[in-house]
Amino acid sequence: xxPITGAxxxxxxxxxxxxxxxxxxxxxxxxxxxxALYNQEDIKHVLVRHEQAAxxxxxxxxxxxxxxxxxxxxxxxxxxxxxxxxADAYMDSIPLVVFSGQVPTAxxxxxxxQEVDAVGITRPCVKHNFLVRDIKILAETxxxxxxxxxxxxxxxxxxxxxxxxxxxxxxxxxxxxxxxRSYNPTVKGHAGQIRKAVDLILSAKxxxxxxxxxxxxxxGSPELVELTQLLGYPITNTLMGLGAYPATDKQFIGMxxxxxxxxxxxxxxxxxxxxxxxxxxxxRVTGKIDKFCPTARIVHVDIDPSSISKNVKVDxxxxxxxxxxxxxxINVIRDEKLRSDTEAVGxxxxxxxxxxxxxxxxxxxxxxxxxxxxxxxxxxxxxxxKAIITSDVGQHQMWAAQYYHFDxxxxxxxxxxxxxxxFGLPAAMGAKLAFPDQDVACVTGxxxxxxxxxxxxxxxxxxxxxxxxxxxxxYLGMVRQWQEFFYQKRYCMTYFEALPDFVMxxxxxxxxxxxxxxxxxxxxALREAFALKDRTVFLDFVTDQTENVFPMIPSGGGQNExxxxxxxxxxxxxxxxxxxx
Amino acid sequence: xxxNDRHLISILMENEAGALSRVANLxxxxxxxxxxxxxxxxxxxxxxxxxxxxxxxxxxxEQIIKQLNKLIDVVKLIDLSETDAIERELMLVKTKASGEQxxxxxxxxxxxxxxxxxxxxxxxxxxxxGPGSKLDNFLRAxxxxxxxxxxxxxxxGIARGQKALRA
Ligand SMILES: Cc1cc2nc3c(=O)[nH]c(=O)nc-3n(C[C@H](O)[C@H](O)[C@H](O)COP(=O)(O)OP(=O)(O)OC[C@H]3O[C@@H](n4cnc5c(N)ncnc54)[C@H](O)[C@@H]3O)c2cc1C
Ligand SMILES: Cc1ncc(C[n+]2csc(CCOP(=O)(O)OP(=O)(O)O)c2C)c(N)n1
Ligand SMILES: [Mg+2]
Numbered sequence: 001x002x003p004i005t006g007a008x009x010x011x012x013x014x015x016x017x018x019x020x021x022x023x024x025x026x027x028x029x030x031x032x033x034x035x036a037l038y039n040q041e042d043i044k045h046v047l048v049r050h051e052q053a054a055x056x057x058x059x060x061x062x063x064x065x066x067x068x069x070x071x072x073x074x075x076x077x078x079x080x081x082x083x084x085x086x087a088d089a090y091m092d093s094i095p096l097v098v099f100s101g102q103v104p105t106a107x108x109x110x111x112x113x114q115e116v117d118a119v120g121i122t123r124p125c126v127k128h129n130f131l132v133r134d135i136k137i138l139a140e141t142x143x144x145x146x147x148x149x150x151x152x153x154x155x156x157x158x159x160x161x162x163x164x165x166x167x168x169x170x171x172x173x174x175x176x177x178x179x180x181r182s183y184n185p186t187v188k189g190h191a192g193q194i195r196k197a198v199d200l201i202l203s204a205k206x207x208x209x210x211x212x213x214x215x216x217x218x219x220g221s222p223e224l225v226e227l228t229q230l231l232g233y234p235i236t237n238t239l240m241g242l243g244a245y246p247a248t249d250k251q252f253i254g255m256x257x258x259x260x261x262x263x264x265x266x267x268x269x270x271x272x273x274x275x276x277x278x279x280x281x282x283x284r285v286t287g288k289i290d291k292f293c294p295t296a297r298i299v300h301v302d303i304d305p306s307s308i309s310k311n312v313k314v315d316x317x318x319x320x321x322x323x324x325x326x327x328x329x330i331n332v333i334r335d336e337k338l339r340s341d342t343e344a345v346g347x348x349x350x351x352x353x354x355x356x357x358x359x360x361x362x363x364x365x366x367x368x369x370x371x372x373x374x375x376x377x378x379x380x381x382x383x384x385x386k387a388i389i390t391s392d393v394g395q396h397q398m399w400a401a402q403y404y405h406f407d408x409x410x411x412x413x414x415x416x417x418x419x420x421x422x423f424g425l426p427a428a429m430g431a432k433l434a435f436p437d438q439d440v441a442c443v444t445g446x447x448x449x450x451x452x453x454x455x456x457x458x459x460x461x462x463x464x465x466x467x468x469x470x471x472x473x474x475y476l477g478m479v480r481q482w483q484e485f486f487y488q489k490r491y492c493m494t495y496f497e498a499l500p501d502f503v504m505x506x507x508x509x510x511x512x513x514x515x516x517x518x519x520x521x522x523x524x525a526l527r528e529a530f531a532l533k534d535r536t537v538f539l540d541f542v543t544d545q546t547e548n549v550f551p552m553i554p555s556g557g558g559q560n561e562x563x564x565x566x567x568x569x570x571x572x573x574x575x576x577x578x579x580x581x
Numbered sequence: 582x583x584x585n586d587r588h589l590i591s592i593l594m595e596n597e598a599g600a601l602s603r604v605a606n607l608x609x610x611x612x613x614x615x616x617x618x619x620x621x622x623x624x625x626x627x628x629x630x631x632x633x634x635x636x637x638x639x640x641x642x643e644q645i646i647k648q649l650n651k652l653i654d655v656v657k658l659i660d661l662s663e664t665d666a667i668e669r670e671l672m673l674v675k676t677k678a679s680g681e682q683x684x685x686x687x688x689x690x691x692x693x694x695x696x697x698x699x700x701x702x703x704x705x706x707x708x709x710x711g712p713g714s715k716l717d718n719f720l721r722a723x724x725x726x727x728x729x730x731x732x733x734x735x736x737x738g739i740a741r742g743q744k745a746l747r748a
Contacts, residue, residue, distance in 0.1 A: 119599060120602070123599075123602065123603065123606050124606060124610045127653070128653040129599075131598070131599070148653060180653070181656055181748055182594070182595060182653060182654060182655055182656040183653050304651065305647045305650070305651075306644065306647035306648050306650075306651050308647075309640070309643065310644060313640070
């Protein structure tokens with residue numbers, strides 16, 4: 001076999017992995033790789049305008065499609081710019097393979113031009129990383145990276161490539177399979193634990209199913225729906241888990257956590273058996289830990305043993321992958337014709353319906369000023385609930401999560417763990433590339449959108465028509481809300497005294513811009529925008545500047561200590577709560 | 582288990598650049614403490630053995646073990662404090678040894694099973710091995726200002742009986 005260059009080996013590996021899109025940005029250390037990408041058609045390279053966007057776009061692609069996202073950046077500033085995106089993918093367990101250029105092996109450690117210790121800088125925020133020092137193991141390393149990124153609890157893997165490795169030559173062999181003696185995720189749950197869990201689950205009088213991103217990451221939604229409907233139990237999803245169970249189904253009682261519904265949080269607080277599936281008991285969900293689910297015995301299904309009993313001690317841990325474990329539970333229940341306590345569960349549902357009747361997501365409509373919630377409701381209507389929605393970070397993110405009812409997994413794409421402003425726009429571009437025939441909307445805010453605005457140019461270049469729904473309140477609204485509640489309205493550095501004209505800006509990038517100032521124009525504008533199938537449209541909605549996100553559990557509060565709306569006086573938290581985010 | 586029990590954790594990991602940093606990084610990033618750490622390649626050159634001493638309550642130790650296992654480079658590990666195990670540490674101590682001190686120092690070294698490796702007219706350099714507590718006791722037994730320098734390797738260990746940690 002003819003030896004080929006490291007750069008060519010890389011491209012061949014990507015083809016072997018079936019990679020469609022490579023999100024990247026060139027520079028000195030990766031020039032050889034770019035040369036190998038020239039004159040080939042299989043891998044389409046998307047030239048972003050900032051490396052952080054390359055990672056978010058790859059995340060958007062991965063989150064929408066379930067495939068591994070692939071990124072290529074140069075050494076030094078290229079890779080440091082990518083770090084935010086890598087950390088974002090790490091926190092939300094998104095499968096990515098990131099290639100970074102590095103100075104030639106002989107110069108490593110010399111403070112060479114554009115040298116940074118990429119492996120060192122990214123170590124705390126990757127699932128694993130490699131520095132390739134020998135071209136003979138390049139192909140195998142790439143195979144390992146894709147395997148590690150996409151299996152078990154997924155995550156980003158970085159491969160640092162010194163320039164001489166991309167230039168040197170070796171024969172190309174791509175391993176068909178890879179086995180790592182030190183990495184063997186447990187997929188199948190322990191039969192004895194599953195049996196014990198089923199007994200506990202069926203004995204419940206006040207059961208509650210709480211599921212998260214793990215169901216989506218594992219494509220376990222069909223099994224979740226089947227099990228939930230077989231049991232007839234109430235179900236709530238985390239922010240990362242929305243869409244895993246259809247939001248319009250009557251058993252769904254809304255998102256839980258800091259900005260979850262009253263009924264979901266109250267049901268969590270009062271349940272006697274909690275069935276946690278692919279969720280990690282995040283502090284935005286648990287509230288104050290010692291007030292969390294005080295009367296529940298807990299079953300926890302998770303592929304990562306370190307997620308189990310990390311924040312909350314559980315009674316029946318099951319390490320395994322969601323679809324496998326849930327299928328096994330369904331089989332036990334069906335085969336043995338087991339029954340739940342329908343009478344007790346019926347009483348429980350009546351209690352939950354009383355909580356539901358509080359209508360915790362109601363808001364005061366207005367004929368004068370556009371309410372942000374109203375925009376999302378109309379977005380839901382106009383897209384018939386079918387669009388892929390990406391989001392930035394802030395109040396608008398919460399309203400999108402609360403008022404757009406996601407009926408399928410991978411329809412809702414947002415940055416949950418790291419909460420990265422700037423995520424939404426490049427993620428929308430990645431999602432649109434994965435699903436060109438579907439409507440994609442990016443719900444954003446006047447603060448967030450300005451963090452990745454330059455990607456409007458990339459979106460023009462690659463014809464990724466998405467609809468940008470900017471809930472423009474003139475403020476860093478989420479922070480302003482906290483200042484209003486917890487800092488006696490001292491609005492320090494949250495008001496934007498100068499905002500650009502987003503309509504002109506959109507037009508400058510070659511897109512369509514619209515500014516909407518009256519509630520009566522909201523629906524029409526959305527309809528007009530979505531009718532422009534092949535254009536990116538920037539919809540700048542001028543919204544109520546003072547609107548707050550409700551319900552809310554102030555940090556440090558328990559799940560039964562929710563603020564429902566303006567009418568609730570609270571608005572102080574104790575010292576312990578103040579240190580929390 | 583007590584709130585701040587001491588644990589001796591022994592890890593078999595890939596003998597690769599960066600593996601040690603991953604372990605050290607994990608402890609600093611997650612705020613766990615490391616009292617001591619030793620590492621060296623094993624008879625199988627592709628593997629190294631890392632032994633560390635840490636402390637924490639049951640929940641923290643459980644997390645430490647899970648997080649260590651999660652590192653891709655970690656092949657296997659054992660919490661030696663949970664089994665019947667032998668713990669050993671090497672210590673080199675340079676002490677003053679002149680006049681009356683000389684005989685006294687020699688006697689102490691003998692009691693603790695130490696060996697004198699180097700002698701000058703004013704000093705001894707003594708080698709001692711044993712569990713950390715024994716080395717602590719020796720240092721306590723020696724008069725404070727007689728100690729010139731102390732070098733400890735950090736604890737390492739192995740399970741008793743037929744149990745062996747292998748890849
Ligand atoms: C402004 C803001 C407000 C927020 N408010 C809320 C809120 O009100 N409510 C809320 O819920 N969140 C909120 N969040 C998000 C929050 O920070 C966390 O990101 C989120 O709660 C974590 O979701 P999760 O538990 O589903 O875990 P994920 O981060 O999605 O983790 C997935 C879990 O599934 C496991 N897993 C992965 N693959 C598998 C598999 N194959 N089988 C089994 N398990 C698997 C993983 O090991 C992990 O434990 C907010 C974020 C922001 C930025
Ligand atoms: C990169 C980054 N910097 C800072 C923050 C802290 N932060 C969280 S929400 C928010 C305000 C977001 O403002 P905007 O995008 O206008 O959304 P709004 O809350 O007004 O809807 C800020 C600053 C963050 N999440 N990410
Ligand atoms: Mg804003």
